[in-house]
Amino acid sequence: MHQSSQTRINNPYPYLYQLPTTDSDRDTLTYTLTTAPTGMSLNSDSLITWTPTTDQIGAQTVAVEFTDGQGGIGTVGWTINVSHQEVNLAPQILSVPT
Structure with a gap:
């Protein structure tokens, strides 16, 4: 299963x-999430997905x-350790010469 007991990810x-x-x-394995942060899901293909919110920063x-x-x-x-990372947005021109 999971390689380590600690995983790090960045919000968002x-x-x-x-x-x-x-x-x-x-033998085919069947899974059930028994403990999970709000918003985490497990689909029928055994894939866990989750996008943490800013309220979920931490362990x-x-x-x-x-x-x-x-x-x-x-x-x-x-344990998933969530930290916050600013999203690098594309540059924008905020003014146009007249």
Whole structure:
């Protein structure tokens, strides 16, 4: 699963994490987000997506429960550290000579 228990991202950029779709026995894995910040979602393709808001700067905890359909159940968790990064906007001409 996740390589480390700590991940860093910058607000307002999106966080994407593709969970493995099978285990070592090639059983299909099914996931449930058990702990997640507001706005985080897990789709049917096992992709976690989230775009943090400015209210979510700091440490955010994520936990996922998974099953293999053969009785195997597990949980994995990690922390996402969100920091704020200003978006670099394209330059604009604010005045036009007359």
